[in-house]
Amino acid sequence: METKKFWTYENKLLILLFFVWGFVFVDRLALNFLFPFMTEELGLSNTHIGIIVSAFSLTWAIAGWFGGFFSDKTGKKKNILMISVLLFSFCSLLTGLANGFVMLILFRMLMGITEGPVFPVAQSLLSVASSPHRRGFNMGFFQSSSTALLASFLGPIVIVALANEFGWRPTFFLTIVPGLILLFFIWKVVQEPKELTFEAEKPAEKVPLSLVLKNKNVLVSVFVAIFAVTWYLNINTFTPLFLVDKGISASNMSYIMAAFGLGGVLWGFGIPAISDKIGRKPTMIIFSFITAIAPLAFIFLGSNQMVLLMIAAFIGNVGVGTMVLSMSNMPSESVPAKYVATAVGFIMAIGELVGGVAFTTIAGIAADMYGLAAPMWIAIGSTVLCGLLAILYYETAPIKVGKSTGPSAPIGTELT
Template sequence: METKKFWTYENKLLTLLFFVWGFVFVDRLALNFLFPFMTEELGLTNTHIGIIVSAFSLTWACSGWFGGLLSDKIGKKKNILMISVLLFSVCSLLTGVANGFLMLIIFRMLMGVTEGPVFPVAQSLLSVASSPHRRGFNMGLFQSSSTALLASFLGPIIIVALANTFGWRPTFFLTIIPGLILFFLIWKVVKEPVELTLKDEKPEEKVPLSLVLRNKNVVVSVFVAIFTVTWYLNINTFTPLYLVDKGISPTNMSFIMAALGLGGVLWGFGVPAISDKIGRKPTMIIFSFITAVAPLGFIFLGTSQMALLMIAAFIGNVGVGTMVLSMSNMPSESVPAKYVATAVGFIMAIGELVGGVGITALAGMAADKYGLVAPMWIAIVSTILCGFLAFLYYETAPIKINKQKLPQVTPTNTEI
């Protein structure tokens, strides 16, 4: 009997892209963990912080859309990925030389430009290389667990420890090291896809966006994405500042943020798995409301209740699982395969632009006017709104409904 090799190209690519995407989010969230060390020296207000995070989201969303289109048009996906990894690592290093708000926002906007193409390019590489029966598993591991484990769980512990030891500027300087290692590994491991479409699928057609938006679940997911991105960025941006301002030490803050990340490792797979058993819609409703546990715990638990704060953070990060459902699973199950890229791409872009750019900037202004508790309440309201919006979905889980009976996006049969 022939023994199957584990270290196939598919597994090599999955492992490499797991670390690439995770490191992208380490770079993205590192600034949030280091804000408590930077604000006084650079004279940053909460409004400045909200604008910096929003500006990054703006360039990230635009370059992600453009980078994906460019890679499809000219090919050379490997080269685009290599260049993106190298440039965003350089931009992360440059963050360490910023001397004020203006320089910091320029460097972070440049980082957004260079990081944006990584996800669509990596996703397309992994899709082509994946076995048909493993595509869902591969994409879930790549998209959710990598960021939760590397950026949200290990990130705050390591980054805050480095900042306590060396200072925040050298911490940014050190981020170029893993970037250079990943650049080299991409060059050695990644193969340029010979075929730009999956072997068992026809080439995707260009789909009018107006046709995709005739599907009810896609429209609901657009609004849910706005509030899930708002929740995610408010929690990850302002919680470190809020906890330190509340009297918690930077080290203990890093442990609470790590508990948040550890929850994300579990819930990133756990919530979609639960939805396979009880349905997508009830899972979205239940866990959207549970997501409010984290910011509520941060507000009402005392600084000495570390264990409870970490438990609240762990439980309250179920939102990463509902994010996977609303931005990937439900849209992809609601429309025919040839419409999925258009639907998911539009949902993610609007979520970043409105939730990441607009509302997060307003959250920073609210923090200056009403205190750092304001972004916590914004996160709470966002999760509650997601829960109520989830009632508008129609069910798509295979266990609950026959796929042949799902509403299809055609001119004569659409779900409005």
């Protein structure tokens, strides 16, 4: 009986990209966990916070779209990934040098430019390397379990502890070290996919890029991404401030956010794995509505109900799993492989521009006008809209459509 090797290229790439993407979000969410330490020193209001997060999303979105398109056009995915990791590591360090609102927003915009290409490029690399029967698990493990474990679970505990001990500025300075380590392993491990550039297409296989972006599932994912990003950024940006404002200590706040992150570790690969069995569409619909549990609990439970708050946070992070379906699995199973990074980058860009820029800015203004509960209600409404929009998807899970979908799948009836 032949024994399958564990240390295949697929698994090595999956583990490496798990840490790369997780560290991207450690850098991105670190600011949110440190806002309670920074607001007084830098004179930041809730509106300022919303604008800072939105400005980051703006440059992240633009860079994600162009980075994904450029990597598809040139095929230089490994080089683009290495450059991005190197630059965003230095940009994270710069955040610790900010002396006010203007400098902080400039540093975060620069960081968004350098981090934007990482997701579409990494997702494209993994999509090609993944076995069809593991695609849902791989995408979930890479996209959501990584951010949940490293950024949402370990992140608040470690970052808040470092800030309590050394201050928020040295905490940012330390973030460059993991980035340099990951850069070395990308150089050693990642292989450039073959024949996945636009130029590599045979004339008979050419598909206009405009047709890819009109694909029904891509279009539905664009609108779902808008509200998914709105939910994600509202929860991760304003929940730490909201919980502290309710009278919960910074340390207890970090435990609630860690429970939220721990849930994401499970749901990040669990939801896509469930969708491998029962289908992408029903999984997306059901768990989008369940996501509303966390912000509802944050609003209605008291500051002394720590256990219930942590349980609700754990359950309510199922949204990270549905984001994998809408932003990775379904688009990558609906377009040819050479267009995956472009499609995913486009979805991410629109989601970040509208959900991350416009709606997060509005949430910050609403928090100043109506209180910090306002972003929680915005998050609740966003999850409900994700569930309703998911009804419009057509199914792509291989077990349901009865054929191999994914990187080699042609564009067929998806535009109906």
